[in-house]
Amino acid sequence: MTANPVQRPDRQQSETATETVTEPESELEPVLKSGMTTESGEAITAQSELIGIFYVENRRRKQNIKIMVKLCPDGIYLRRETAENDHINEQLIRIDDIVGSSYGKRLKKRARGGLNSCKSANHEPQEAADEDEEQQQQQQREQQKSTKRRQPGQTQADNSAYLYIYAYLKKEKPLRRVQTLRILRFRTSDHYAENLNTARLWHHTIREHKQRAAGKLARDPGKKLLILLNPKSGSGKGREQFQKQVAPLLREAEAQYDLQITTHPHYAQEYVRSRKDLLERYAGIVVASGDGLFYEVLNGLMERMDWRRACRELSLGIIPCGSGNGLAKSIAHHCNEPYEPKPILHATLICMTGRATPMDVVRVELNHRDKHFVMYSFLSIGWGLIADIDIESERLRSIGAQRFTLWAIRRLITLRCYPGKLFYLPASTKHTEGSAELAAKAATAVESAPESPVETVEPHPVATRTFSEFKDLPDESDVQLRAHESDLDQFADALSMDRSVYRQNGDSWHSAVSRRTAYYSVGGQSTRSNRSRLSVAQRIEAANAEFSQLVPASTMPGLQLPLPAADGWLSEAGEFVMVHAAYTTHLASDCFFAPDSRLNDGLIYLVIIRAGVGRSQLLNFLLSMHNGTHLPVEEDPHIQVLPVRAFRIEPSGSNGILTIDGERVDYGPIQAEVFPGLINVMTNTGQ
Ligand SMILES: Nc1ncnc2c1ncn2[C@@H]1O[C@H](COP(=O)(O)OP(=O)(O)OP(=O)(O)O)[C@@H](O)[C@H]1O
Numbered sequence: 115m116t117a118n119p120v121q122r123p124d125r126q127q128s129e130t131a132t133e134t135v136t137e138p139e140s141e142l143e144p145v146l147k148s149g150m151t152t153e154s155g156e157a158i159t160a161q162s163e164l165i166g167i168f169y170v171e172n173r174r175r176k177q178n179i180k181i182m183v184k185l186c187p188d189g190i191y192l193r194r195e196t197a198e199n200d201h202i203n204e205q206l207i208r209i210d211d212i213v214g215s216s217y218g219k220r221l222k223k224r225a226r227g228g229l230n231s232c233k234s235a236n237h238e239p240q241e242a243a244d245e246d247e248e249q250q251q252q253q254q255r256e257q258q259k260s261t262k263r264r265q266p267g268q269t270q271a272d273n274s275a276y277l278y279i280y281a282y283l284k285k286e287k288p289l290r291r292v293q294t295l296r297i298l299r300f301r302t303s304d305h306y307a308e309n310l311n312t313a314r315l316w317h318h319t320i321r322e323h324k325q326r327a328a329g330k331l332a333r334d335p336g337k338k339l340l341i342l343l344n345p346k347s348g349s350g351k352g353r354e355q356f357q358k359q360v361a362p363l364l365r366e367a368e369a370q371y372d373l374q375i376t377t378h379p380h381y382a383q384e385y386v387r388s389r390k391d392l393l394e395r396y397a398g399i400v401v402a403s404g405d406g407l408f409y410e411v412l413n414g415l416m417e418r419m420d421w422r423r424a425c426r427e428l429s430l431g432i433i434p435c436g437s438g439n440g441l442a443k444s445i446a447h448h449c450n451e452p453y454e455p456k457p458i459l460h461a462t463l464i465c466m467t468g469r470a471t472p473m474d475v476v477r478v479e480l481n482h483r484d485k486h487f488v489m490y491s492f493l494s495i496g497w498g499l500i501a502d503i504d505i506e507s508e509r510l511r512s513i514g515a516q517r518f519t520l521w522a523i524r525r526l527i528t529l530r531c532y533p534g535k536l537f538y539l540p541a542s543t544k545h546t547e548g549s550a551e552l553a554a555k556a557a558t559a560v561e562s563a564p565e566s567p568v569e570t571v572e573p574h575p576v577a578t579r580t581f582s583e584f585k586d587l588p589d590e591s592d593v594q595l596r597a598h599e600s601d602l603d604q605f606a607d608a609l610s611m612d613r614s615v616y617r618q619n620g621d622s623w624h625s626a627v628s629r630r631t632a633y634y635s636v637g638g639q640s641t642r643s644n645r646s647r648l649s650v651a652q653r654i655e656a657a658n659a660e661f662s663q664l665v666p667a668s669t670m671p672g673l674q675l676p677l678p679a680a681d682g683w684l685s686e687a688g689e690f691v692m693v694h695a696a697y698t699t700h701l702a703s704d705c706f707f708a709p710d711s712r713l714n715d716g717l718i719y720l721v722i723i724r725a726g727v728g729r730s731q732l733l734n735f736l737l738s739m740h741n742g743t744h745l746p747v748e749e750d751p752h753i754q755v756l757p758v759r760a761f762r763i764e765p766s767g768s769n770g771i772l773t774i775d776g777e778r779v780d781y782g783p784i785q786a787e788v789f790p791g792l793i794n795v796m797t798n799t800g801q
Pocket residue numbers: 115116344345346347348349376377378379380381403404405406407408410435436437438439440776
């Protein structure tokens with residue numbers, strides 16, 4: 115996957131920093147019963163609010179600090195009062211900043227911040243609140259008593275139960291997450307079991323509040339996560355990174371997951387495509403890898419017969435272990451979350467929130483070895499300069515990220531222009547209607563289209579962004595589909611063998627050039643040789659109709675067909691230095707390519723650089739991509755950004771590079787259209 119071709123050498127990787135802090139007062143002791151009746155574990159039910167009074171020993175001042183701890187849907191309030199009662203500190207650990215908690219005996223390993231023993235107290239809440247002094251005297255008396263009871267050499271048994279609260283506090287300026295551990299020590303009762311019940315109640319209540327905070331789009335807590343890890347991605351340290359950075363966080367979050375290590379290219383795609391119980395077993399799929407593996411997962415899902423349900427019910431997450439990591443950075447940007455200097459930790463935190471946001475997917479059609487293919491993309495399509503630098507510099511991979519800079523300089527010196535034709539459907543056209551209507555309209559226009567139907571255009575003004583969603587089948591259709599399941603099953607195998615082969619489009623499904631139609635015709639007849647010809651034909655017809663519901667319906671005419679000007683298609687013929695289409699903000703973690711892009715705006719940002727652009731302007735463009743200031747603010751004859759819903763590139767000649775999500779594909783005509791909000795990606799916003 116691409117990284118920013120040119121970086122300023124002196125640029126800081128990140129301005130943010132994450133420090134690990136355990137507050138000195140992390141040992142907080144309860145003095146009082148919280149009013150609940152202790153009982154065996156199962157009976158404990160979470161409560162909307164829990165309050166406890168705890169003490170922290172302050173050795174310097176030789177006194178205890180009283181802290182009121184309140185757990186509520188907002189999070190955990192810690193209210194500290196000084197002995198003089200004149201200074202009150204309050205801190206809120208937001209529920210969204212808490213990743214999870216655990217409870218039990220004191221951890222063997224001494225937590226940073228200290229687990230200092232402090233004095234016990236057995237008061238009623240009111241008394242405790244009323245008299246600090248009396249508490250301290252009582253604590254001293256208790257301690258003296260217990261010291262007397264103890265035999266020489268005998269250590270005091272610790273009946274306390276501990277609650278460990280794991281939080282990553284979000285701080286602005288610089289944007290960062292501060293790892294924080296809070297420990298509550300429950301020792302009201304002389305019996306460990308009772309103290310444990312109290313700790314358990316707090317633990318359950320935290321879980322409950324977190325679950326509620328995740329909202330309607332929350333993942334099903336009864337299902338696991340599937341984590342796919344590419345051990346070869348990026349620097350090839352995926353396994354170690356997972357063990358050191360991801361697994362501890364998953365433990366803190368009590369995440370249930372299955373880990374699959376990929377063994378070869380296309381492993382993940384095949385796994386996701388073919389695993390029958392995927393939806394029953396998993397609530398989401400997380401790839402610990404670069405963008406390449408995410409691409410495989412997306413396309414594997416789209417190859418499933420139940421792709422529609424899979425896209426709706428499975429949320430997809432990414433933990434950046436690759437070299438480009440454009441998607442992980444785009445999601446962090448969307449979430450207003452830090453990325454550097456610990457991208458793996460930050461991305462895992464996002465995946466642990468349990469929330470998801472719809473994200474656009476782009477359907478791409480292209481020719482490969484004289485066959486048509488359909489694939490699904492989430493990042494970008496590149497033709498020209500950036501694709502050249504990305505792919506051609508592969509041979510310098512051994513020198514690291516510098517390869518992009520070196521190759522960019524080379525490309526600037528020997529600047530190439532590619533002749534061809536660009537077609538696009540500007541975002542401001544009427545294409546906010548449903549997919550089915552559009553498909554029908556496109557079909558009519560295709561049939562009546564003249565030879566060269568698309569007009570050449572002036573640069574298009576930037577359109578206002580409108581939120582749109584992928585139009586899903588109504589539930590009745592799902593029911594209908596199920597009713598015909600037995601029929602469909604007879605075709606399912608045939609389909610699954612050949613899912614990636616191009617389908618001309620919904621309207622030309624019966625075309626003689628469609629391999630799939632031919633396959634069905636033959637297969638259908640042979641498997642139903644005892645039925646009438648009419649019946650077979652009808653069945654094929656029905657299966658074709660059903661199948662058109664089984665893949666997202668394209669609104670574009672097929673790749674060989676002309677584009678209808680009547681539907682708003684515009685075109686431009688000429689020489690291009692680059693046409694790069696992006697639908698996420700970042701092409702790589704250091705390449706802020708389409709700053710206006712949103713995860714689900716239903717837009718493709720076409721960045722066009724025309725022949726005639728000056729080298730210095732181009733250099734400036736490449737140098738500014740890291741902070742998103744590379745696009746012209748005013749109208750520029752050479753560099754332009756167009757928000758579109760679909761586009762087609764028809765390169766002249768056969769020499770050049772085309773990339774989809776950073777991977778090279780065959781050079782030739784290519785077209786793409788956006789499907790708004792088709793998948794759900796893990797975010798912390800849930801919208
Ligand atoms: N075990 C494996 N061995 C070799 N290749 C693999 C393996 N598992 C997956 N792959 C392939 O490696 C390709 C690249 O992986 P990935 O995207 O995770 O890393 P990357 O290329 O370093 O990162 P980025 O895509 O962000 O630049 C994927 O397209 C996938 O097909």
